[in-house]
Amino acid sequence: MILFRKDRFKGCLLISFGLASITYSHILSTIMTIAILFVVYLSTLSIQKYKSKSFKALVISSLIYFLASSGFNVPFINAILSNKINNPDVSGFGSSVNMGDLFVESLKNSAMSPNVGFILIIATIVGIACLYTENKFNKYIYIYGLVLLIISTSLFPWMIFKNTSINLLQFPWRLLQFAVMFLSLCVSRVVCDAKIKSFKYIVTLFAVILSISSLIQCHDYGMKTSKDSSADSNPWYWKINNDNYFSSVSINRDVDNAAMYRDYLPHNSVIKADDIFMHRAYVNGKEYFVDSNNIESGYQSETFKLKGIPSKKAEIVLPFVIYGNHSYILTVNKNKVIFKTDSYSRILFTKPKGVKNIVVNIRCITPKYVILARYVSLIVILAMILLFILCESRKFRKIVKI
Numbered sequence: 001m002i003l004f005r006k007d008r009f010k011g012c013l014l015i016s017f018g019l020a021s022i023t024y025s026h027i028l029s030t031i032m033t034i035a036i037l038f039v040v041y042l043s044t045l046s047i048q049k050y051k052s053k054s055f056k057a058l059v060i061s062s063l064i065y066f067l068a069s070s071g072f073n074v075p076f077i078n079a080i081l082s083n084k085i086n087n088p089d090v091s092g093f094g095s096s097v098n099m100g101d102l103f104v105e106s107l108k109n110s111a112m113s114p115n116v117g118f119i120l121i122i123a124t125i126v127g128i129a130c131l132y133t134e135n136k137f138n139k140y141i142y143i144y145g146l147v148l149l150i151i152s153t154s155l156f157p158w159m160i161f162k163n164t165s166i167n168l169l170q171f172p173w174r175l176l177q178f179a180v181m182f183l184s185l186c187v188s189r190v191v192c193d194a195k196i197k198s199f200k201y202i203v204t205l206f207a208v209i210l211s212i213s214s215l216i217q218c219h220d221y222g223m224k225t226s227k228d229s230s231a232d233s234n235p236w237y238w239k240i241n242n243d244n245y246f247s248s249v250s251i252n253r254d255v256d257n258a259a260m261y262r263d264y265l266p267h268n269s270v271i272k273a274d275d276i277f278m279h280r281a282y283v284n285g286k287e288y289f290v291d292s293n294n295i296e297s298g299y300q301s302e303t304f305k306l307k308g309i310p311s312k313k314a315e316i317v318l319p320f321v322i323y324g325n326h327s328y329i330l331t332v333n334k335n336k337v338i339f340k341t342d343s344y345s346r347i348l349f350t351k352p353k354g355v356k357n358i359v360v361n362i363r364c365i366t367p368k369y370v371i372l373a374r375y376v377s378l379i380v381i382l383a384m385i386l387l388f389i390l391c392e393s394r395k396f397r398k399i400v401k402i
Helices: 008-023 029-043 051-068 069-081 099-107 118-132 135-153 163-170 172-192 197-228 245-249 267-277 370-392 394-399
Strands: 278-285 287-289 295-298 300-305 314-321 328-332 346-351 357-366
Touching: 008 051, 008 346, 029 135, 029 295, 051 069, 051 370, 069 370, 099 118, 099 163, 099 245, 118 135, 118 172, 118 197, 135 172, 135 370, 163 172, 172 197, 172 267, 267 278, 267 295, 267 314, 267 346, 278 300, 328 346
Parallel strands: none
Antiparallel strands: 278 287, 278 314, 295 300, 300 357, 314 346, 328 357
């Protein structure tokens, strides 16, 4: 819309709002989206009629996006710059989906493995005709979809990038979401431009039927796994029902393997991650297990109840990692206590003598600059929604021109 159409103002709002929405849901998807948009912009320079206007629109979109997403980006960037963060696990990088498997699973319209679905895999084959049309827009979006589909598979040598920052992608098949987007746009344009009017209704009905089929697959798969085995400590893909309820609740939930990821922990705390996940505190260097019943979570706070500890003065290390002392307040039995961190970024404080049972509360204080960034984001997002609604007015479209 920004590159090829006259209503660039509306395009600025859409791309800014879309990117901001992705940012608040998944930062890696945001990075991938920006990278792909950059490639699209560069690859279409030769066919852009108004290059200066397109560039101006993209600059404005970037500024609007930064303001709309500042509620997340500002504290995130500050945390990254202030701490050495442990990167996500990239051991699975390079294990792309096989093209043959992708093709078969797509024909099966499977919802259990990476694929593009029945309609799009057929459209990918038939869509080769788009390469021989005069419609440059259809041609380009088909090429983007096809290229992304191919590099999402094992046909592309991802292993040569294993030791580069590209490995943060983790799973190359994540690019399939963008292949689906471009191929879907290509199919919708071809179908809508078809001379046979009833054709688009037939395709739409077919797509709805296949979507319902995928939902049924997901439901049946969940029910089957629930009946075959009780829910274990890794809850992914499991559902609790009458058949496995008592088995699942009897499992010791003090330790949940599904939550024991080291991604984005302070780098120096990774070596002690097991202690943190296993709720091991230390009293004068001696291990002290904190039962899950004695840990309470609240809004931006965590409370630990330590019982039966030595009454003498003690140095206590809690199984709690922080990313900066200035953003936290610690109280012991409702009294504010000065604390510090050990060499593994865990909270460390001194307990006065004569106390055996203590209630320790850790509360995160949102910095004022973060609160300001959140308000800026909220105002900009609401303004974008309002302006988008106004854009539907013909009078407004005549006033605003980029």
